[in-house]
Amino acid sequence: MSIQTGSAWVDGSGSRLAKYNFLSKVNWGRFGVIAVPSLWLGIFFFIPFLVVFKISLSETAIAVPPYTSLLEWDLEEAYLNLKLNLGNYLYLFEDTFYLDAYLSSIKIASVSTFFTLLVAFPIAYLIARSKPTTRALLLSLVILPFWTSFLLRVYAWMGFLKKNGLVNEFLLSIGVIDQPLTMLQTDFAVYIGIVYTYLPFMVLPLYSALEKMDMTLLEAAEDLGAKPATSFFLITIPMAIPGIIAGCVLVFIPAVGEFVIPALLGGSDTLMIGRVLWDEFFLNRDWPMASAVAIVMLVVLVLPIMLIRNGQGKEEAV
Template identity: 85%
Template sequence: MSISSGSAWVNKSASGMARYNLFRRVNWGRLGVIAVPGLWLGIFFFIPFLVVFKISLSESAIAVPPYSAMFEWNLEDAYATFKLNFGNYLYLIEDDFYLDAYISSVKIAAVSTFFTLLVGFPIAYLIARSKPSLRVVLLSLVILPFWTSFLLRVYAWMGFLKKNGIVNEFLLSTGIIDQPLIMLQTDFAVYIGIVYTYLPFMILPLYTALEKMDLTLLEAAEDLGSRPYQSFFLITLPLAIPGVIAGCLLVFIPAVGEFVIPALLGGSDTLMIGRVLWDEFFLNRDWPMASAVAIVMLVVLVLPIMLIRNAQGKEEVHS
């Protein structure tokens, strides 16, 4: 073998080995971009999730913290024990109270999301079709409630909805009713509080989807003889579906676990899973059961989201 052929063989072997070099194949720029949100999710979501999941598999105890350790060992007696308690999850299935709380939370969140969509879609459509100079003002008015305290806004609704509140005083003065309406501490008040509180989360994704829409499609539909309502259902609404899905998820997910609004505006019979979590953690001090309730609620919320995202991904691939 000549020297030139030997060096060519060495270079070929080196290039072949470089093909399997992990460090050269990694796109460090992309990895650096992904690492920051990945680290954030790992620290503030995945690790707390593991901690809560570990507590859900332990047993309640009169101690600080109020649950038993999963792993115990003693060098003097030369023993080690590892216990997993699935009784908390079995109790969730056996006790109808928790099932009713989940169903009630999903129902209240779904109804609130529906009315939030009904109120938010016209507002988002108005902002998207207004003049560019006016859009900034309208969007600022939508975001303006975030500049005030969440609790103050909920307390303000208590002043509106109580028996001698502004709403009843107005209805009595106009003669529409002859006695005050009971609105506070009812499911009706909870719906109003959730719709008002989460309305910006519905408007902003809808505005983003509607603002990007090509208006020439509506002009073409009008030239072809389409009526305004037909153009809305055949063009505007289908193109706004991504914003509708995003807005509904942004409202529905936090509404399921809402605690403050049902506690302040709802009655004693307003059963929601956020209130159950509070009672288990702070009144009963049963941290394992509360953790199991939280884990099941997370699974109930995450699975539909994953299915929706998977369906959206398939539609984008096919389109």
């Protein structure tokens, strides 16, 4: 980031406050307020990626820390050897396991985002159409689970979905099934877990989009003879699109790198890249491989999302 003094700080369109801050000669204060958070994130958020990249190019070693260094200084020959090991990346592409894991993460995240939307829409619609007093109550009912522990909310489904859990007991007692279903440790349980834990992220943006909607549009449509279903699909849904997009982004992003939900609710065959990275690091103790998985995940999954988000930000600013 370029830090400059003088008029570069403020161009003509800055607000009056901004100019005041500039004119008052407390540039050091201003500099500090920008620099302190930037430096913190630089050191603890951006430099780490360079370290990850560096380690992804090394080899595992039985040492502390468990990887080889890239630079080796050969004293006798006075050579400085730079050893870059691209083997981890080659292995990522050779072994279909990793590709499958990336694809399956995208699939699981997309499917569950879609179902989150289906579950969230009626809730958001109901809240947006209710009286102001009940509206506050319903909104807090949606937000309350969000403040409770994420881990415990996922855990609650373990007791619910297991073989002798409540869902099976209930289905058996009303006679829908005569054998308990295996639901825990399947992809199905992972979908449920994601929909459940990220539901508030979908309901809130949908609600704020639906709340702004002009109800007279629906009345006009009805007067002109539109059936409720028609006006729903031709008016309500299009009006809710900004909320739908915001909600889907908010659910998809954390879902795609999810670790806790597949670890607790998924089966051993539930492939998600967050879990692969975790196992590579904690079980195989292969730090270079885990780093390579992270770098590819960053480039393939995270950077596109960031670029899209920044693009949206620009559009809003205009």
